[in-house]
Amino acid sequence: MGVDLKDLVPRSNVSIDDLEGKKLGVDAFNWLYQFLSIIRQRDGTPLKDSKGRVTSHLTGLFYRTAKLLEAGVKLCYVFDGKPPEFKKVTASRVKRRKKARKAYEKAKAAGDYEKAYSKAMQSSRLTSQMVIDAKKLLEAFGLPVIQAPSEGEAQAAFMTLKGDLYAAATQDYDAVLFGAPRVIRNLNITGRRRRGNAYVSVSPELVLFDEVLKETSLSHEELVTLAVLIGTDYNPGGVKGIGPKRGLKLVKEHGVDAWKxxxxxxxxNPPDIIGFFMNPPVLSDYELSWRAPDKDKIIKLLVDDYEFSRDRISSTLKKVMKAAGQAGLGEFL
Known part of the structure; x- marks a missing residue:
């Protein structure tokens, strides 16, 4: 979910061509939840194999990854670890998901597919097996897979700060709060994204940390304080009656003590949340290396294990391998 800073954060459009050769740290959970939410049939049922196993996440992950690799973007996927003890969104998300699931079943039985689809999107659940299979697929693609000790966005921000990555790629603004110098939103080739029951045109956006501080006239810690007032994953909804504009006014008047x-x-305690954003647990000893995709491993996982179309997977991989060949193996090292 993340914090809602869109009204305060300056953003600029970038093209996929602008990102060619750039190393991006993808918030893996953010993408997987997105795929589970939107890749569904008309009545809201997720894609499944003959054994009833959900494959929506693998479908989205395969095709988006393939397209971005074909475009020359160098992806590194960062997975969430253990959330901080005070993270509230997990419990509230479970409650919302159960409620949405009941509403989905009711709407589907009534033949109200529009409502069923909407509720189904809210009932998405990411299992440990889904995460395992996602990692297998990405490793078969030859991409770095980093297991963060805590929040994936914090890890991606840290790697960007170190200069090992160009930017963190996520839909949320939490990476900005963790201090990522650059954040890429809407990282997608298609140029459109599903919102509700319709598709809207979107373009990749670049958020610059220094520009955010300049636009808001806040320090890093003050920006985090503002986010805490508005609401984060650790205090969903924030303080009643405090939106971005009022929150900004309070922080400008009272600084990091605005919560008082x-x-x-x-x-x-607010200082605990602020302290976590300012100094989150991260992995400092990691390895980044890119290899050419292993076609056989990808086909085994998707075609042999999960019954994807061999022709479609092979056709897509052919394009990726061609791009890899044109770039030269050195581009994957």
């Missing part, structure tokens, strides 16, 4: 000026109704 509001009716704080959470069982966690």
């Amino acid at each position: 000026e509001v009716n704080w109704d959470w069982d966690i």
Whole structure:
């Protein structure tokens, strides 16, 4: 979910061509949840194999990864580890998901497919097996897979700060709060994204950390304080009655102590959340290497194990391998 900073954060459009050769750290969970949410049949049922196993996440991950590799983007996928003890969104998400699941079943039985699809999108669940299979697929693609000790966006931000990555790629703004110098949103080849029951045109966006601080006239810690007032994954919904504009005014008046000026109704102290954003657990010892995709491993996982179309997978991989050959193997090292 992340924090809602869109009204305060300056963004500029970039093209996929602008990202050719750039190393991007993808927030893997963010993408997987997105695929599980939107890749569904008309009645909201996710894609499945003959054994009833959901394959929506693998479908989205395969085709988006393939397209971006074909375009010359160098992807590194970062997976979430253990969330901080005070993360509230997990429990609330489970409740919302169960409620949405019941509403989905009811709408589907009534033949209201539009409502069923909408509720199905809200009931997405990412299992440990899905994560395992996603990692297998990405490793078969020859891509670095990093297991973060805690939040994936924090790890991607750290790697970007070190200069090992050009940017963190995610839909949320949390990577900005973790201090990523550059964040790429809407990283997609198609130029459109599903919103509700319709598709809207989107372009990749570049968010620059320094520009955010300049636009808001805040320090890093003050920006995090503002986010805490608005609401984060650790205090969903934020302080009642505090939106981006009012929150910004409070922080400009009171700085990092702005939370003391509001009716704080959470069982966690704001400094704990602020401290986590400013100094999150990260993995400093990691390896980044890119290899040519292993066609046989990809086909075994998707075609042999999960019953994907051999022709479609082979056709897509042929394009990826061609791009890899044109770039030269050195581009994958």
